[in-house]
Amino acid sequence: MRTDVIDHVTDSQGLSVPLYGPEAFEGLRRAGRLAAATLDHISPYVCPGVATAELDRRIEAFVRGGGGIPATLGYKGYPASSCISVNHVVNHGIPSEDKRLVEGDIVNVDVTVILDGWYGDTSRMWLVGERVRVQARKLVDVTYEAMMAGIEQVAPGAHLGDVGAAIMEVAHANRFSVVTEFCGHGIGHGFHQPPQVMHVGMRGRDMVLVPGMVFTIEPMINAGRPDTKVLADGWTAVTRDRSLSAQFEHQVGVTRTGVEIFTLSPAGLHRPPYGP
Numbered sequence: 515m516r517t518d519v520i521d522h523v524t525d526s527q528g529l530s531v532p533l534y535g536p537e538a539f540e541g542l543r544r545a546g547r548l549a550a551a552t553l554d555h556i557s558p559y560v561c562p563g564v565a566t567a568e569l570d571r572r573i574e575a576f577v578r579g580g581g582g583i584p585a586t587l588g589y590k591g592y593p594a595s596s597c598i599s600v601n602h603v604v605n606h607g608i609p610s611e612d613k614r615l616v617e618g619d620i621v622n623v624d625v626t627v628i629l630d631g632w633y634g635d636t637s638r639m640w641l642v643g644e645r646v647r648v649q650a651r652k653l654v655d656v657t658y659e660a661m662m663a664g665i666e667q668v669a670p671g672a673h674l675g676d677v678g679a680a681i682m683e684v685a686h687a688n689r690f691s692v693v694t695e696f697c698g699h700g701i702g703h704g705f706h707q708p709p710q711v712m713h714v715g716m717r718g719r720d721m722v723l724v725p726g727m728v729f730t731i732e733p734m735i736n737a738g739r740p741d742t743k744v745l746a747d748g749w750t751a752v753t754r755d756r757s758l759s760a761q762f763e764h765q766v767g768v769t770r771t772g773v774e775i776f777t778l779s780p781a782g783l784h785r786p787p788y789g790p
Contacts, residue, residue, distance in 0.1 A: 529708035533726030545634030546776025548580045549627045554781040560640040562617045566598040570609035585626035597624040604751040604759045617643035620650050622761045636777035637763040641786045657735040657760040658785045660684040664731045668773035672723045678715025681733045693734035700729045725770045732763030
């Protein structure tokens with residue numbers, strides 16, 4: 515057992531979930547801050563005409579300049595230092611020279627770093643230009659609110675089902691749907707660990723939260739139906755009905771009194787529009 519893992523609990527699938535102590539939380543804070551600062555850094559460059567590959571290069575340079583390693587680069591063969599998902603792309607969009615942002619797009623940038631052996635994982639949405647449609651703006655706003663509603667449920671004695679239920683309630687109240695093929699995950703010294711964090715659920719169901727658990731909450735909310743498909747590249751997931759999709763992600767830890775968000779923006783760029 516690692517000295518920074520103080521105990522383990524078992525999830526609903528019988529898998530072991532590590533519980534991290536104060537020293538580990540400090541490492542997770544540093545990793546989460548670097549990931550969030552990376553998104554702050556690229557914010558001025560998310561504009562009409564930019565190639566998503568250029569954003570990816572800036573991300574890699576900033577992460578390495580901060581002493582970190584881009585966790586996605588080479589992960590199971592993934593070819594880039596970030597995932598950049600535009601409009602109807604749900605997640606895992608691969609940056610490319612050919613894909614350039616245009617006025618009116620909405621785009622998610624997802625960054626995971628490894629810093630001193632700890633993982634920090636976060637994503638944010640951007641509105642590209644000034645002429646973003648009302649429905650697209652609403653989808654982005656509701657997705658952020660749904661993520662935060664889920665985070666607000668995190669506390670000792672709560673259930674993972676409470677998190678999913680809160681997210682689902684916000685999305686459905688606004689006539690949007692929640693993607694169920696992808697979920698949040700435990701994270702710490704590994705990229706993807708137990709438990710799975712579903713973004714739908716029933717209150718009082720699923721795993722009981724205890725101090726020391728660390729995981730991501732990263733709802734994907736669609737303007738149309740929730741169904742997705744993965745393209746031939748093996749990574750890019752899109753909405754089957756070509757409707758818009760949005761996602762926000764924070765990495766959180768369960769504390770003795772509630773929740774700590776490790777990936778808050780150091781610059782206060784929590785939700786768009788982010789300003790000049």
